[in-house]
Amino acid sequence: MEDRVLIQAAASYGTPFYLFDLDEFYRKVRETGQALGERVSLCYAMKANPFLVPFLPEGLGKIEACSYGEYRICRASGISPERVIVSGVLKREEEMGKIFGEKGELPVFTVESISQFQMLRAMADREKRKVSLLLRLTSRNQFGMSVGQLEEMAVGCRAEPWVHFLGIHYFSGTQKRNVQQVVHELLYLDELCRTLKQSLGYGIEHLEYGPGLPVDYFQGEKDRGREFFKELRDCVDSMEFGGKMVFEMGRFLTASCGYYVTEIQELKREGGQAYAMVDGGIHHLHYDGQMMAMKRPYVRKLPEGMAGACEEWEICGALCTVNDILARKQPLVAATPGDLLVFERAGAYSMTEGMSVFLSRELPAVAVWGTERGLLKVRGHVDTYCLNLPVIRENYGRIKEHFSGDLA
Numbered sequence: 001m002e003d004r005v006l007i008q009a010a011a012s013y014g015t016p017f018y019l020f021d022l023d024e025f026y027r028k029v030r031e032t033g034q035a036l037g038e039r040v041s042l043c044y045a046m047k048a049n050p051f052l053v054p055f056l057p058e059g060l061g062k063i064e065a066c067s068y069g070e071y072r073i074c075r076a077s078g079i080s081p082e083r084v085i086v087s088g089v090l091k092r093e094e095e096m097g098k099i100f101g102e103k104g105e106l107p108v109f110t111v112e113s114i115s116q117f118q119m120l121r122a123m124a125d126r127e128k129r130k131v132s133l134l135l136r137l138t139s140r141n142q143f144g145m146s147v148g149q150l151e152e153m154a155v156g157c158r159a160e161p162w163v164h165f166l167g168i169h170y171f172s173g174t175q176k177r178n179v180q181q182v183v184h185e186l187l188y189l190d191e192l193c194r195t196l197k198q199s200l201g202y203g204i205e206h207l208e209y210g211p212g213l214p215v216d217y218f219q220g221e222k223d224r225g226r227e228f229f230k231e232l233r234d235c236v237d238s239m240e241f242g243g244k245m246v247f248e249m250g251r252f253l254t255a256s257c258g259y260y261v262t263e264i265q266e267l268k269r270e271g272g273q274a275y276a277m278v279d280g281g282i283h284h285l286h287y288d289g290q291m292m293a294m295k296r297p298y299v300r301k302l303p304e305g306m307a308g309a310c311e312e313w314e315i316c317g318a319l320c321t322v323n324d325i326l327a328r329k330q331p332l333v334a335a336t337p338g339d340l341l342v343f344e345r346a347g348a349y350s351m352t353e354g355m356s357v358f359l360s361r362e363l364p365a366v367a368v369w370g371t372e373r374g375l376l377k378v379r380g381h382v383d384t385y386c387l388n389l390p391v392i393r394e395n396y397g398r399i400k401e402h403f404s405g406d407l408a
Contacts, residue, residue, distance in 0.1 A: 003302055005369050006261055010340055013365040013377055015263040016280035018351050022055055022370030025257040025347070029059045032253065035229035039236050041246045043085065043208065046070055048250025048348040049258070051366050051378055053077045062108075064248055068095035071107070081107045085134065085208070087169070089143060091116055093123075100127050110134045110169045110208075112144055117153055124162035132166040133157070134208050137192070139172035147192065151199055158200070167206030167243065168192070174212040174251055175288055179228040182211050183235045190239040205243045213252040217287040217345050218295040225252055251288075251348040258347025260285050260364075262326075264339045265318075274313045276335055281317020281324045283354040284364055285343055293325040298344040301332050308334025315341065319359060360385040 001021045009019050033042055043062040046053055050070060053063065054077040063079060065071040066088040074084050084107040086099065091112075099107065100123050111117045111133050124131040135153055138144035145153070150168070157165035170189060176182055186209070193204045211232070213225045236245065262280030269275070287297055299315070310333045317324040326343065356363055363382040369375050 001259060001369070003304070005375060006259060006340065006342055007302060009367050009369075009375060010261055010263070012375070013367060014381065015261055015340065015364075016278075016284055017261055017365040017367060018051075018346065019259045019261065020049070020052060020254075020347055020366075020368045021257045021259070022052075022368055022373065025052060025055075025254060026057045026059075026370075028253050028256060029057050032229075032249070033059045035226070035233065036247065037233045037236065039245055040233075041244065042253075043246045043248040044253065045210070045248050045250030046073070047352075049254045049351070051351065051368070052254060052257075053079065054378075055368060055370075055373075062246065064250075065107075068092065068098070071099065075102075081105055084108070085110065088112075091119070093119055096120065096123060100124075100129060106131055108132045108134060108166060110136050111153070112136050114145070114149065114153070121160060121163050124160075128162065130162055130164060132164045134167050134169040134206065135165065136169040136171075137189075139170065143171075144169075151196060154196060154200060167204050167208065168196075169208040171210030171248065172212065174210075175214045176212045177214050177224060179224075179231050182213075182228065183231060185209070185211075186232075186235050186239065190241050193241045193243075203242055206246065207241060207243060208246050208248055210248040213249065215251055215255040215288070215345070215348065217255070217289065218297055220296075255345050255348040258345065258350065260343040260346040260350060262317075262341050262343075264335060264337050264341065266337060267313075267335060274311055276313040276315050276330075276332065276341075277318070278315060278326070278341060279318055280326070280364065281319045282326065283317070283319060283324075283356055283358050283361065284350065285326055285346060286350045286353040287345070288349075292323060293328045296330070297327060299327055299330060300342050300344075301335065302340040302342060304333075306334040306336075311335065318361065357384045357387050360388045 042060055043064055044060040045064045047066050050073050053073055062083055062085055063074055064085045064087050065074055071086055082105040086107045087110040089112055109120055120131055135150045136144035137150055138146060154165045157163050197203045213228055216223050262278040264276050265279050266277040310331050312329040313332050314325055315327040315330050317326060363384060365381050366379040367377045
């Protein structure tokens, strides 16, 4: 991302804001798909960055939506239902009913439990609509089902006229630093598919797997993700499984395309420590494993090239907590109020994982940039005070003109 684009976005939208580089996103998708080979298709786990949904490249055929809210984002972005896999631990009957009520093909649904299966089967029977299900296998936690439950459910699907057992869904975590863990899981799934084929009398059609490849957010860390590719491709090529294999990925595809930009508002010194106070904070920027800023992210100051001394600064946000530190001992040359600080590798989760409504501060603006599209704002700054506002009958008249939500 060229500095001129970041400076232009700051002038146009104000700080703080997120900017996502579509060219980098497309490059990462293309590179990952080519490295994993033709046997693997990619599914986009949109929870990593919902703002990229309207701009998905051709290399991402399916989108995983982990909630009804995410499904609504897909539909509002022009994504057809058949491209969506409706996942998520909780599936409310009312919300699933709304999906069944739409015209056209149904999305694929994952199944986390026997009760979810029963609910979706009942809907399919009632609406006389064929539904395809991915049964989620647990990784020994609260998610998914045991092998025994999964096998029993798969066998039972054969007697169901409106339910189609499509395949298996498996995700055991993210930021896996050891490629052998991923290889072990793939071989485990291959053996499971072999066993199920014997029980069912036919092969599994679809294997949806989240490899959880790592992203290295901090300076001094090694880019391990790319190192996994050859071993994963060799492992996939050796598998007996003959159905469609899909790697569900979010963080790994999006982290490198994101920038969080905030402005230095004040410079302070206390007890020999220099503090740079910015208009953002930890409610906007979240790196996996940041450990209260004990690790140093990739951050730079704009404009660069200013003459002056280089000092180490604590980069502190606008929240009323001593924990609101974005970077410690960050070297800055000629730091001045009004300078921009650009935090890189902020394309995954930062815009949704932070404690966004703390202190009722605004949400940052969001923009995308690409060679073909140029600079495009996709969300302005958003007030959050209305989300923390106690709406009681005595105050109704006083606050009505300030509140655009549902006051009922």
